[in-house]
Each structure stands twice: as structure tokens, then as C-alpha cells.
Amino acid sequence: MWTACSNTHNKWINQMAPVSQLSCLWFGTNERTRATCIAILSASFGCTIGFVISPYIVDKPDHVPYLLYLHVGLSFLSCILAIIYFPAVPPTPPSPAAELLIYSSNSGNQNGINSLKIYLSNVWQCLTCIPFLLLSLAGGIFEGTFTAWNGLFATILTPMHYTETQAGWFGFGFAMATMIGGLIVSTMADSKYFQRLLKLLILISLFCSLLCCLWFQLSVRTIFSKKPILKPSTVSIGLSLAFTGLFQGAANPLIYECLAEIMYPLPESLSASILVEWINIIVLIFLFIAPDRTVLMNFLVLLTTFLSIIMILFVKIQYKRRDEDERKKLEKQQETVEDINIYIRNRQQQHESSTT
Numbered sequence: 423m424w425t426a427c428s429n430t431h432n433k434w435i436n437q438m439a440p441v442s443q444l445s446c447l448w449f450g451t452n453e454r455t456r457a458t459c460i461a462i463l464s465a466s467f468g469c470t471i472g473f474v475i476s477p478y479i480v481d482k483p484d485h486v487p488y489l490l491y492l493h494v495g496l497s498f499l500s501c502i503l504a505i506i507y508f509p510a511v512p513p514t515p516p517s518p519a520a521e522l523l524i525y526s527s528n529s530g531n532q533n534g535i536n537s538l539k540i541y542l543s544n545v546w547q548c549l550t551c552i553p554f555l556l557l558s559l560a561g562g563i564f565e566g567t568f569t570a571w572n573g574l575f576a577t578i579l580t581p582m583h584y585t586e587t588q589a590g591w592f593g594f595g596f597a598m599a600t601m602i603g604g605l606i607v608s609t610m611a612d613s614k615y616f617q618r619l620l621k622l623l624i625l626i627s628l629f630c631s632l633l634c635c636l637w638f639q640l641s642v643r644t645i646f647s648k649k650p651i652l653k654p655s656t657v658s659i660g661l662s663l664a665f666t667g668l669f670q671g672a673a674n675p676l677i678y679e680c681l682a683e684i685m686y687p688l689p690e691s692l693s694a695s696i697l698v699e700w701i702n703i704i705v706l707i708f709l710f711i712a713p714d715r716t717v718l719m720n721f722l723v724l725l726t727t728f729l730s731i732i733m734i735l736f737v738k739i740q741y742k743r744r745d746e747d748e749r750k751k752l753e754k755q756q757e758t759v760e761d762i763n764i765y766i767r768n769r770q771q772q773h774e775s776s777t778t
Contacts, residue, residue, distance in 0.1 A: 443690035446682065450516040451747050452612050459608035459675035463601045471594075517747050544688050548696055553737045554684045558693070560733035561677035562700020564628065567726040568670050569701065570708035570719070572596055575663075577716045578642060582654060592663050599664040600671025603627070607672035611679070620683075621739050624676045625731060631669035632727045638662035645721040686743035 445457035479489050515521035548554050575596070576589035584592075607623055610616050616623060641654040641662060652658070681693040704726075711719060 443694065446517070446690050446743075447520050448512050448516065451744060452614075452617075453516075455608040455611040455675055455679050456605070458678050459604040462675055462678070463604055463671075466597060466601065541692075544692055545696070547688065548685055548693060551685065553739065554681060554693065556733050557677065557680055557684065557737045557739075558697045558700055560730040560737075561681070561697050562704055563726045563733075564670075564730040565674060565677075565697075566701040566704025567708060567723050570705050571723050572667075574716050574719060578720065579659070581643060582650075582659075588656075592660060595660055596663045596667035599667035600674070603668035603671035604675055608675050611676060617744065618741055620676050620680050621734065621737065624673050624680070625734060627669045627673035627676070628727060628731045628734070631666055631673070632724065632731065634662055634665035634669060635723055635727060638666060639720050639724060642720065643717055645717050680737075680739050683741045683743050684739060686746065 444461055445454045449457040479492065512520070548558075572593060575593045576586045579589045579592065580586075607627060611620055611623060637652075638659065640652040641650050641659055643650065678694055678697065681697055682690040685693045708719065708722070711722075
């Protein structure tokens, strides 16, 4: 249990916390959401493959170390690749927000005490901002519950006479669907029409995920009935899980980006790390609930998704980062136009003086 808790905490801190800042630092305003999505999905891809290969690697309890050896090897490979090539910043900032981020990191050489004071002050600023607090809590509850729940498919489906291997394939389909959903909706969010409609996209994704999850719940044992309410089949269970994952994955990168927008000009990594800590807390709580209460977990997934929707309804999102990017972009365009006008006037004056 404690190993699972530690691994979950390390995964979310090391892989999820920097994603918003990396996308802001390296990508333009019309690419950020997709970049955030891909960063999240790259971390989830290993979990997706794990649903399929883990039952074959660990077919006996004595073979668990084999899986851990594989983890060590992959971690070592990632470390070597990062040492070979991992630039800190891009050659040129892709946006004004990235320029501010680079400048603040270069000028932020305070001593340890001052840095800690600034960090704690920024954290307090985040936690006292009601829109940020509501959205980060909603995102933490939603993502944390799903993270704990999607590892229980084998336990949930065993009473339905599905094998662990079959449950692994269901989990694989669920995880693949989260990646597809994230890529589709993040591409939409980067388009000009949807750039300021992130809250609407999040609410639609969560509501559709709630409906699809309800479909799955009615096909298995529930807290209210020991028999499925709907007639279960491999196709219906697979489709319900796939669509649940599709819409759950769609909401994930949007929440990270909204938090970064709300708390700008604070670093994107700060807002993401607070969200990650909420996710960790929820996952740890549900890891203690989950082992002997899978039917209760099924119900809690529905309950927490509904609660997250209610909380997000009261969130007012201000696109501070995007507004600042557009303002500075307009200023640069005006400066360029003024430079062109000055050049034209100088040429005209030279031409007039030469003719006289």
C-alpha cells in the first residue's frame, strides 16, 4: 500500500507538475493546450501499455520484481536522454508570457530564505483566489478519483466472470481513449473560436464523462444492487469505459491551462503543482478505501464527477495570460507600423530634397 502511495506521488509530481510551464515556455499561444495535452499523455502512455503487458510479466506474485526491474530500466533510459539533450529555454521566446517566464527565472537568484518567502506568498495568493481554489479542487477531485478507480477494473469485473487479462484490455482501451479525447479537445481549444471557451469545454467533457460512467455503473454491481441493472456484455462494457476515458481525458489538459490563465503572471508550474497535490491527496484517500470497497468506489466516481461539475459552474475564468499576450502582440504590431511609417517619411523627404 505504501509503495503504491509513494509511486503515485512521485509520478504526479515529476511528470504532471511542469507540463503547463513547459508548454508556455516552448510553444506559442495557439499551441499551448496541445503541448500540455501531449506532455500529460506521454506520462500516461506507459500506464496504458502497462494494462496490457503487466499481466504477462507478473503472472505470479513471485514475479513482481520483474516489473520493478523494467521500471528501473526505463527510468534510467529517460535519465540518460535528459542528460544528453535537455535545453533549459528555447532560443527565442515564442510568446510574451514565455519571455516573462525566462526573465523571471534569470532574475530570480534570491537567497534561500527570500525564495521560500516568495514561494509561500505565491502559494497563499493561489489558495486565496476563489476561482483558482474551486477549479483546482474540482480538478483534483475529478482526476484523483479516476486515477484511483481505473486501477480497479480487474477487481470490479472479476464478479462478472472476466479474467485479469480481459480487464487489462478494458483498461488499455480506457487509457487510449483518454489520449484520443485529450488530443481532439486540446486541438479544438487551440483554435481561434474556442480559445476563450475553455470552461464550456470542461463542463461538456465532465458531463459526458458522467453519463458514460453511469452507463458502465449500470452494467456492473452497484451499491444499490448486487446484480447489473443493464444487461452487460463485452461490447457494452468496453464502449462505456472507452467513452468515459475519452471525455475524462478531454477535460484534463483544459484544467491545467485554465489554472495557468487564472493565476498569471505567477509561474504555470505553481498552479499545476497545487493541482497535482490535490490529486495526490484524493488518490491516497481512495487507495485506502479501494481494496475492499470497489462497489463503493464505483459510486464515489459518479458522486465526485457530479460534485466537480457543480464546483466548476461557479468558477469565473479570466484569460489574463492570453490578454497580456494579445496586448503585447498588438503593441509590437503598432511599433512595426510606426517604424514603417517613419521609414516611408524619411524616404519621401530624401526624395524631395534630391529633386529640389
